[in-house]
Amino acid sequence: MSLQLQPVQVATGSEDQESQLVFHEGFLVAILVRLSDLHETDAGKWFLEAGFGRVTDISGPTFADIDEAQAWICARLGSSGT
Template sequence: GLLVFDKEQRLLAVLSRLGEHYDGLSGHWYLEAGFGRLDARDPPTFADLEEAQEWIGQRLARKR
């Protein structure tokens, strides 16, 4: 897993790497928990951490 913090060291998200039993998604990253603007009703999966970082950046850049 991976914890995502902001500049003030507040927890923004928890990402988990999917294992072998997730057909077709093994090795992908999953948004286990998102807080604030990263809260998602249908948590996404990401092919890699770059994709996750891009998604997080887009969500944080949105106006409230």
């Protein structure tokens, strides 16, 4: 399974702006936002700002890097690889 990333800025109302739209087979499945220094020890992690369909998760998981985030999204979509 492959995901396509598209860098965007998301207006989260905070300094958390650097973001990636995540597409799978042409469909937007998730929006990942890189956490800013506002989040201190979590700064630099990627946050699931929004997930769609099977990628929905109301607990708002965070990931150490973009690869980990993609692996998690792929697992949610039903595949083990990226």
